[in-house]
Amino acid sequence: xxxxxxxxxxxxxxxxxxxxxxxxxxAEKVTGRARYGADFVMPGELHGRIKRSPHAHARIVAxxxxxxxxxxxxxxxxxxxxxxxxxxxxxxxxxxxxNLRDLSHNVIxxxxxxxxxxxxxxxxxxxxxxxxxxxxxxxxxxxxxxxxIDIEAAMAPDAPLLHDTxxxxxxxxxxxxxxxxxxxxxxxxxxxxxAFAEAxxxxxxxxxxxxxxxxxxxxxxxxxxxxxxxxxxxxASSQGAFMIRTNCAKLxxxxxxxxRVTPAEIGGGFGGKTTVYLEPLALALSKQSxxxxxMVMSRDEVFRATGPTSGxxxxxxxxAKTDGTITGxxxxxxxxxxxxxxxxxxxxxxxxxxxxxxxxxRIVGYDVLNNTPKxxxxxxxxxxxxxxxxxxAVDDLALKLGLDPIAIxxxxxxxxxxxxxxxxxxxxxxxxxxxxxxxxxxxxxAPLGPxxxxxxxxxxxxxxxxxxxATVHLGDDGTVTVATGSPxxxxxxxxxxxxxxxxxGVPMEKxxxxxxxxxxxxxTMVTGGSRTTYATxxxxxxxxxxxxxxxxxxxxxxxxxxxxxxxxxxxxxxYRGGEKSMTLTALAAKxxxxxxxxxxxxxLNAQGAGPGFAAHACDVEIDPETGAxxxxxxxxxxxxxxxxxxxxxxxxxxxxxxxxxxxALNEEYIFDKDGRMENAGFLDYRMPVASDLPMIDAVMxxxxxxxxxxxxxxxxxxxxxxxxxxxxxxxxxxxxVRMYALPLSPPRVRAALQTKGG
Amino acid sequence: MSKKHITATxxxxxxxFLADPGTTLLDALRDELGLTGSKxxxxxxxxxxxxxxxxxxxxxxxxxLAAEAEGKRIETxxxxxxxxxMHPLQQKFLEHAxxxxxxxxxxxxxxxxxxxxxxxDPTETEVRFWLAGNLCRCTGYDKVIRAVMDAAAExxxxxxxx
Numbered sequence: 010x011x012x013x014x015x016x017x018x019x020x021x022x023x024x025x026x027x028x029x030x031x032x033x034x035x036a037e038k039v040t041g042r043a044r045y046g047a048d049f050v051m052p053g054e055l056h057g058r059i060k061r062s063p064h065a066h067a068r069i070v071a072x073x074x075x076x077x078x079x080x081x082x083x084x085x086x087x088x089x090x091x092x093x094x095x096x097x098x099x100x101x102x103x104x105x106x107x108n109l110r111d112l113s114h115n116v117i118x119x120x121x122x123x124x125x126x127x128x129x130x131x132x133x134x135x136x137x138x139x140x141x142x143x144x145x146x147x148x149x150x151x152x153x154x155x156x157x158i159d160i161e162a163a164m165a166p167d168a169p170l171l172h173d174t175x176x177x178x179x180x181x182x183x184x185x186x187x188x189x190x191x192x193x194x195x196x197x198x199x200x201x202x203x204a205f206a207e208a209x210x211x212x213x214x215x216x217x218x219x220x221x222x223x224x225x226x227x228x229x230x231x232x233x234x235x236x237x238x239x240x241x242x243x244x245a246s247s248q249g250a251f252m253i254r255t256n257c258a259k260l261x262x263x264x265x266x267x268x269r270v271t272p273a274e275i276g277g278g279f280g281g282k283t284t285v286y287l288e289p290l291a292l293a294l295s296k297q298s299x300x301x302x303x304m305v306m307s308r309d310e311v312f313r314a315t316g317p318t319s320g321x322x323x324x325x326x327x328x329a330k331t332d333g334t335i336t337g338x339x340x341x342x343x344x345x346x347x348x349x350x351x352x353x354x355x356x357x358x359x360x361x362x363x364x365x366x367x368x369x370x371r372i373v374g375y376d377v378l379n380n381t382p383k384x385x386x387x388x389x390x391x392x393x394x395x396x397x398x399x400x401x402a403v404d405d406l407a408l409k410l411g412l413d414p415i416a417i418x419x420x421x422x423x424x425x426x427x428x429x430x431x432x433x434x435x436x437x438x439x440x441x442x443x444x445x446x447x448x449x450x451x452x453x454x455a456p457l458g459p460x461x462x463x464x465x466x467x468x469x470x471x472x473x474x475x476x477x478x479a480t481v482h483l484g485d486d487g488t489v490t491v492a493t494g495s496p497x498x499x500x501x502x503x504x505x506x507x508x509x510x511x512x513x514g515v516p517m518e519k520x521x522x523x524x525x526x527x528x529x530x531x532x533t534m535v536t537g538g539s540r541t542t543y544a545t546x547x548x549x550x551x552x553x554x555x556x557x558x559x560x561x562x563x564x565x566x567x568x569x570x571x572x573x574x575x576x577x578x579x580x581x582x583x584y585r586g587g588e589k590s591m592t593l594t595a596l597a598a599k600x601x602x603x604x605x606x607x608x609x610x611x612x613l614n615a616q617g618a619g620p621g622f623a624a625h626a627c628d629v630e631i632d633p634e635t636g637a638x639x640x641x642x643x644x645x646x647x648x649x650x651x652x653x654x655x656x657x658x659x660x661x662x663x664x665x666x667x668x669x670x671x672x673a674l675n676e677e678y679i680f681d682k683d684g685r686m687e688n689a690g691f692l693d694y695r696m697p698v699a700s701d702l703p704m705i706d707a708v709m710x711x712x713x714x715x716x717x718x719x720x721x722x723x724x725x726x727x728x729x730x731x732x733x734x735x736x737x738x739x740x741x742x743x744x745x746v747r748m749y750a751l752p753l754s755p756p757r758v759r760a761a762l763q764t765k766g767g
Numbered sequence: 768m769s770k771k772h773i774t775a776t777x778x779x780x781x782x783x784f785l786a787d788p789g790t791t792l793l794d795a796l797r798d799e800l801g802l803t804g805s806k807x808x809x810x811x812x813x814x815x816x817x818x819x820x821x822x823x824x825x826x827x828x829x830x831x832l833a834a835e836a837e838g839k840r841i842e843t844x845x846x847x848x849x850x851x852x853m854h855p856l857q858q859k860f861l862e863h864a865x866x867x868x869x870x871x872x873x874x875x876x877x878x879x880x881x882x883x884x885x886x887x888d889p890t891e892t893e894v895r896f897w898l899a900g901n902l903c904r905c906t907g908y909d910k911v912i913r914a915v916m917d918a919a920a921e922x923x924x925x926x927x928x929x
Contacts, residue, residue: 031861038869039857041804041844045870048803138787224904226808226816227870276806276870277904308809499867499905656864660906664867667907691813691902699908700892700899707909 025511026719029656032503033521045274046230046246051301054232055084057294058140060130060147062122065380065684066156069120076146077132082139085297088130089119093262100259111349113260115383116289123171123348124380125685126313133294133302156380156684160322160343163189163379171378189378191350196358196430199369204337208328212406216398217750219677220320223387224696227276228311233291234301239267241292246273248282248496249535250527256285261292271526272496280386281316283535312689316385317678319344319352323398333410333417338362338370342395347383352376353391359431361395363469364440366427380684389470389726393669393733400466400734414465415448439648439712440622446710447624452644461630462743468623468730472723473538474615478531479548481509481556482608487594492525494533495545500657504542505549507653512553514580515593531612539723542653544615550718555609560596563603617716621727623647629739636759638674638740646708650722662707662728669732671697675752775836778846786833793817795833804844804873815901818874819843825881844873856880856918865914867905875901879915887923
């Protein structure tokens with residue numbers, strides 16, 4: 010067990026960046042004082058509850074709310090009829106584009122329910138018990154319709170149709186009948202037919218994965234209040250307070266300036282909290298009742314009605330030469346979108362061969378509607394699914410040719426100058442460096458026993474930049490407050506404070522970072538897409554640089570010299586190499602006499618996020634009797650650009666790896682014949698627990714991103730990309746059997762072993 | 768049905784509160800006593816975010832009725848730091864960056880404290896199995912386990928020195 014605390018700073022040229030200070034919000038979080046979505050109480054608040062569809066697909070014939078309204082203590086009841094009809098148009102507010110009409114209909118159903126758990130009505134009452142009793146009094150008359158969940162069945166021409174307004178996009182001509190296939194995407198280059206005609210070896214496989222949930226431990230929660238003059242306050246846990254503001258304004262026809270959203274602490278999101286479910290309902294209930302309304306989901310509701318990510322069917326075909334050169338990739342991927350279009354199949358197409366330089370490819374994706382909850386972003390959306398198929402196939406190719414799994418990935422690997430499948434030209438990437446670090450890691454030499462096997466896999470994710478704002482202000486004692494609009498999911502307050510401290514040349518403890526509400530800081534996109542340390546960090550750096558410029562100007566005023574002769578060195582203004590100097594503290598104290606308060610803001614759209622690459626290795630042991638897979642050893646190498654706070658970067662790598670392991674081994678949505686989720690709880694939806702996992706060795710490779718002052722690349726998402734294929738390849742090595750469908754749960758592994766044996 | 772009057776010792780102080788017969792201890796702690804450090808992640812005893820110690824025993828407060836707390840001694844996350852000084856486990860969680868979102872952290876800390884009270888020198892495997900009832904989705908448990916082991920070592924050293 011190596012103690013990460015003993016490792017030297019990774020960036021010796023910087024004073025703060027690369028060290029491991031205690032996070033500024035840490036004490037609140039270990040003492041139970043930090044307030045999450047459900048922890049905030051508004052005086053006089055009512056309790057809101059949601060009536061949900063018990064059917065996977067049904068027409069709503071009538072809703073009668075009269076008995077519920079008559080129940081003493083019930084203060085408001087809303088149904089779809091209380092919400093405006095909205096146009097079908099793109100809305101950019103979360104991590105991905107959403108359709109305004111679909112979003113509104115997902116929040117509360119109109120003429121049809123499209124999945125088990127779809128909201129049909131909401132109630133606010135003086136107690137939770139009364140609200141729940143009221144739900145039972147709401148009478149909904151349904152006409153149950155045939156439903157479809159299986160992806161290929163949903164694509165069939167005679168499948169039950171979710172929407173008669175959706176015609177497949179991306180075809181040469183608009184089809185003449187509607188379909189559950191919302192969109193076809195294609196990325197192609199070179200001459201694929203020739204590549205296969207000239208191939209020495211062809212590898213084929215058909216892969217399947219199931220829908221899995223982000224699995225944040227904190228259920229969605231909010232408290233909303235709207236005053237008679239139309240001004241609203243929202244306290245909610247999400248990945249973006251501005252996302253909530255935009256969505257609520259659009260869905261309810263309100264002015265943005267009339268909605269003030271205060272971000273509560275967020276208990277995990279992983280992409281799943283980049284949209285709204287409760288807030289528009291709570292606002293509508295608050296408007297009708299005139300009182301604040303709190304809404305908190307149960308775990309059952311989180312599973313049944315909030316975004317999992319897609320299940321998939323993928324067909325992959327590789328063409329290669331005997332030396333291991335991959336000459337062609339033919340990949341077809343069908344992703345379930347859930348009730349409304351928008352699976353991450355597009356991103357899956359773009360990232361599928363992100364690690365490979367292949368001259369000929371055709372990657373086709375289908376976004377397929379089915380009667381399950383609308384899928385939402387989940388950590389590197391789409392990429393882990395595609396990587397499961399591609400990394401399994403590359404493993405088969407290496408096996409067939411007798412090549413080392415790392416060597417074949419090096420041989421075909423992308424490097425600076427490679428044009429990615431989606432068109433970008435890679436620069437300053439660290440892919441081969443991660444493979445090199447994995448190759449020389451002790452893990453690769455560790456001995457393996459009977460029923461044990463080792464797998465390797467790689468992964469790619471774009472990483473994002475985008476809109477962020479920051480405000481930096483100086484206290485009269487020289488301490489500093491940094492305000493951003495990025496909810497802190499995994500330690501971003503620490504990295505913001507550290508970057509500001511680095512610019513100012515002061516210890517990190519002199520800088521406190523807060524997450525401000527939507528009225529107190531500039532527009533900032535969600536914490537998602539691995540963008541926060543990069544983009545919001547850049548805004549913090551730019552705002553802090555403005556503060557430094559102002560401090561130099563103030564020193565020049567005090568000394569009556571030209572500001573051009575003043576430098577900023579290690580927290581001090583310095584005149585002509587040391588003739589005069591003045592500390593930050595002294596300058597702050599004199600601020601009232603040199604021009605007043607010192608503060609600065611920056612708002613930007615960050616471009617040039619450096620892509621993330623990861624290479625993982627996993628050792629497993631199979632119990633031949635039960636089919637259970639034990640993870641013996643796990644190593645995750647990643648190019649992190651430059652780690653601001655290495656402990657939290659390692660944490661991202663370890664957490665992403667663990668989620669990927671859960672996806673590979675046990676997690677899946679299971680539906681009964683009526684399309685109802687059968688395992689909507691943590692007992693039956695089996696996420697990894699502490700005793701399921703070994704230590705996860707997170708190895709950081711640092712190839713700095715020159716577009717960021719400190720070399721930052723996003724780190725949160727790419728660690729979940731390799732594990733699905735990595736674990737599957739290890740199971741293949743341990744059993745001698747290639748398994749094509751996730752999860753590799755004990756019954757499946759046992760069945761595969763029996764087929765092999767018999 | 769009328770509310771029941773309950774008297775219990777919460778974090779060392781006698782507390783009185785009213786609760787419906789069906790109210791869970793978790794809801795009573797959060798809604799009646801304002802102790803929102805204990806979290807509800809599932810309400811079915813699967814995630815451990817609501818872990819508290821009742822008469823020395825680790826329980827999921829979402830699975831216990833408030834009425835059952837009558838006369839009992841209850842320890843929650845809010846009572847872990849004493850006189851403004853953090854418990855070694857709290858300090859080690861911070862030093863090891865053993866939390867990301869922090870939502871499961873109170874439950875993990877209470878469960879870890881309960882472990883070290885019964886087993887001051889646990890192996891890594893013992894820690895992992897003891898904490899198997901506390902779900903964490905952010906960290907992959909690596910740094911959590913390290914923090915608990917490190918806190919245990921420090922507490923043993925302090926005990927030997929005193």
